[in-house]
Amino acid sequence: MLETSARLLKLLSLLQTHLDWSGGELAERLGVSARTVRRDVERLRELGYPVDAVQGAAGYRLGIGASLPPLLLDDDEAVAVAVGLRTAAGGSVADIEETALRALTKLEHMLPPRLRYRVNALHTTTVRVGAAGPVVSPDTLMAIADACRRRERLRFAYTSHRGGDTVRSVEPHSLVNFERRWYLVAWDTDRRDWRTFRADRLIPRTPTGPRFTPRQPPYGDAVTYLAHRLSSRAWPYQAVVTLHEPAEAIADRVWPGMGVVEAVDDHSCLLHVGAETLWALVWMITSVDADFTLTSGPPELANALRAQARRCLDALLEG
DSSP states (O other): OHHHHHHHHHHHHHHHSOSOEEHHHHHHHHTSOHHHHHHHHHHHHHTTOOEEEETTTTEEEEOOOSSOOOOOOOHHHHHHHHHHHHHHHTSSBTTOHHHHHHHHHHHHHHSOHHHHHHHHHHHHTOOOOSOOOOOBOHHHHHHHHHHHHHTBOEEEEEEOTTSOEEEEEEEEEEEEEETTEEEEEEEETTTTEEEEEEGGGEEEESSOOOBOOOOOOGGGSHHHHHHHHHHHSOOSEEEEEEESSOHHHHGGGSOTTTEEEEEOSSSOEEEEEEESSHHHHHHHHHHTOSOEEEEEOOHHHHHHHHHHHHHHHHHHHHO
């Protein structure tokens, strides 16, 4: 009986990790005959697992049931799920903390001691740095995601960063989660142009509109377009510098939202940056760790760069 139960658990684990299995493949993995596999499949069905027969392939597939069956996770998968739930509990989706902690409690209760130790060690020694970002209603995220997937127009009330309220109608393309904020990238049907919207500032209106044919966002994808929008918005201080290295060598040193890299030739590229303060702009330019020439920017930026250079030189001379 114990041998049969263990084999059923292994069979279920195999079905959960692969889309389709032939009867012969399962028999080989389990070390039993094809007839035994058929009997074990019937036992799983009696236990409520929707194991479907694959037509024409004499195989099996774990189908979608009316209720969630128990899942079998290996050690790494269990730890990954626990860490993900712990992160979600302090995330940017409103009212999800209690749900995530409840699911985490159930999972940790079932973890063997060695895995519970790993999860608790990570939790007790981890410190979250940085202010919490704005939270978004899960209903709002689901409404946006559903409209994106169905390719249906979305209408919503929107509050801009200046506080103005408008009603927008868009063709939603993607949701992007960036630095604890959720953004909708969409084609604005009234303004006939691409726009980005903070998800925490919008309230979807139902029902959704007609279906649409998806468009390709600028720069090839939604993430790159969002990076351009965030780096080129109306910052108080903006500049363009020529970096004397190829764009591909610089790309990994510029994080999304910091700035936009534009290739010039095989030996140089342009960096477009903006910041709230002059000294933040100096830091961003010099943090790229590349020789550069100031191409354009406010007059006081050149003086700020000279002051930074003198400060660094004086530190060396004093040493």
